[in-house]
């Protein structure tokens with residue numbers, strides 16, 4: 001049986017990406033075969049598809065770091081045919097064929113049951129980005145940041161992680177300040193629950209080691225000078241959850257906020273996140289995320305539109321989340 005997928009190849013003709021028809025016999029080893037319903041384009045997929053960063057580690061590679069679908073065959077006792085499943089990370093779409101595809105064969109250990117009451121489309125509207133937003137919220141909570149305790153800054157606010165973080169935080173009663181380069185999206189960010197919108201230009205240039213204390217907590221998706229400035233303006237004992245690098249991988253900051261104000265810099269990783277925390281994050285997403293707002297955050301495309309959309313995403317032109325109906 002054949003299936004369609006977005007494939008990255010690198011050989012004497014160079015690095016190239018195309019939608020291809022593949023034969024099922026070419027799928028990698030794994031104990032579960034999944035018929036994929038929906039996938040998505042995350043920032044990392046954008047980097048892989050455009051070749052802007054060395055995300056693809058094997059060639060050819062079916063790209064896509066996550067998917068949601070239905071088990072077709074299983075050699076694992078944990079999943080059987082007909083089970084609906086979700087996968088995020090674990091190197092899928094990097095070192096193992098991924099989710100921008102109609103079929104995937106993966107290890108059962110990487111799968112989680114689709115959390116009720118989500119559909120596969122909703123699970124991919126959330127995707128790795130939204131699951132990371134929840135990991136960031138959990139990082140703030142773990143360090144004692146509570147609703148009513150002061151303003152929370154969310155950077156890269158109109159992006160996937162940022163949009164879902166705003167929605168989750170506002171629903172829990174936090175006061176959210178959204179930093180964006182798309183000030184024209186102010187109405188969208190307010191609809192998600194942002195109390196105030198700031199222009200990201202106010203944060204993106206190198207600043208002082210310490211600034212006036214403002215943030216009780218920060219969810220930073222962009223890194224670089226923005227992350228350093230966010231730390232510099234975090235209040236005594238506050239927490240900065242750092243998960244992204246859309247501005248830069250650099251951290252041109254000072255230790256002053258950490259040693260003079262007891263600020264915590266909490267790193268957030270979704271790829272190798274242990275299964276119990278992963279399940280907790282998804283359980284909470286299913287219970288807490290406003291599904292009407294998720295609809296407003298998501299735009300659906302087909303496999304044919306993946307490559308140009310990935311380019312736009314890397315250029316910072318995409319709002320919210322992209323769901324890919326692979327069929």
Ligand code: NDP
Pocket residue numbers: 042043044128129132155156157158159160161162179180181182200204221222226242243244245246247268269270271313314315316317318320
């Ligand atoms: P998106 O592309 O959806 O959003 C990124 C947003 O960052 C953009 O929409 C834009 O928001 C802002 N941005 C883009 N370029 C710049 C720039 N040069 N300077 C400042 N801000 C910029 O990506 P995601 O939300 O999916 O991912 C965000 C980041 O989080 C990425 O770096 C991604 O790799 C990382 N990530 C990390 C994970 C982990 O496990 N640690 C998991 C998932 C994502 P605006 O226009 O509103 O400013």
